Amino acid sequence: MRMRFLVCVTTILLAGAAWAQQMCPDPNTCGGCNLPKECCQGGGDLVFECATAPPDFTILLDDGTQVDLTAVKGVPANFSVAGLTVNSLTIGNASFSPFTIGDSNANARFTTSDGGQCVGVSNFSGLVLPNPIVVAGRALTLSKSNPFFCRSPARDILCFQVKGQVGAPFPSLTNCTPDRVEYACGTVH
Numbered sequence: 001m002r003m004r005f006l007v008c009v010t011t012i013l014l015a016g017a018a019w020a021q022q023m024c025p026d027p028n029t030c031g032g033c034n035l036p037k038e039c040c041q042g043g044g045d046l047v048f049e050c051a052t053a054p055p056d057f058t059i060l061l062d063d064g065t066q067v068d069l070t071a072v073k074g075v076p077a078n079f080s081v082a083g084l085t086v087n088s089l090t091i092g093n094a095s096f097s098p099f100t101i102g103d104s105n106a107n108a109r110f111t112t113s114d115g116g117q118c119v120g121v122s123n124f125s126g127l128v129l130p131n132p133i134v135v136a137g138r139a140l141t142l143s144k145s146n147p148f149f150c151r152s153p154a155r156d157i158l159c160f161q162v163k164g165q166v167g168a169p170f171p172s173l174t175n176c177t178p179d180r181v182e183y184a185c186g187t188v189h
Contacts, residue, residue, distance in 0.1 A: 044090075044092035044093075044135035044184060044185070045059055045062055045157060045185040046060050046135055046138070046185070047059050047069070047159055047183035047184070047185060048060065048173065048179070048180070048182065049179045049181075050175075050177060051176075051177045052177065053070075054068070054070045054071075055068035055070045055113070056110070057110070057183075058173050058176035058178075059183075059185060060136075062136075066113075066174055066175070066176075067116075067152070068112065068113035069110040069111075069112055069113075069118060069150075070110060070111050070112075070113075071109065072107075072108050072111055075108045075111070075117075076106065076107060077117055077119045078108075079119070079151050080106075081104045081151075083102075084100065084101045084104075085098060086158065086188055087189065089188055089189070090186050090187075091160070091185065092133045092135030092136070092140070092184060092186075093134045094130035095130070096128070096130065097126065097128060099126040099127040099128075100125040102121075102122060102123025102125055103121065103123045104121050104149065105121070107119075110148070113175075114152045114153070115152055116154075117151060117152075118149065118151075119149055120146065120148050121147050121158070127144070129142045129160070132164065133184070135184045138164065138181065139164050140162040140165060141162060141163045141164050142160040142162060143161040143162065143163065145161050146161050149188070156188040157185045158186060159183040159185035160184060160185075161182060166180045166182070167181075
């Protein structure tokens with residue numbers, strides 16, 4: 001019993017050190033030590049910057065769907081989310097407390113390959129970023145710089161810029177050769 005306790009304490013300390021270095025512990029170290037399952041897992045949507053444009057970015061959704069984002073200028077947005085209270089948002093292994101979007105740009109930032117648009121958003125009220133998080137096996141830190149909100153016939157998503165494990169390996173994407181992970185996103189409910 002003492003040996004198991006020592007192994008668990010050591011594992012917890014190592015996991016904490018790994019988080020501090022923006023890395024997830026080996027998934028095998030989570031078993032039997034009461035560490036949260038999320039320390040080793042986390043699905044979610046990632047936005048990859050494309051090496052050549054268009055598209056400028058591709059969102060790889062948790063279900064494997066790819067949505068291409070193409071930058072536009074001077075195109076009026078067909079929606080506004082200013083004043084929208086986000087009650088439910090999960091990105092990777094992190095759940096957000098309710099918060100309100102203060103401002104929504106009047107012009108679209110991107111058009112999407114699934115018939116939608118994305119707008120820049122800012123001036124959040126009550127937003128606390130749960131850092132660090134794990135999205136698709138990558139330890140990431142969210143930033144309030146340059147977030148955007150996408151609305152399409154299928155879903156609404158909110159994306160935050162990320163730092164951390166943003167380099168290779170990358171998945172094979174249809175219309176994009178990834179250069180880096182730029183954003184992590186979640187479906188807004």
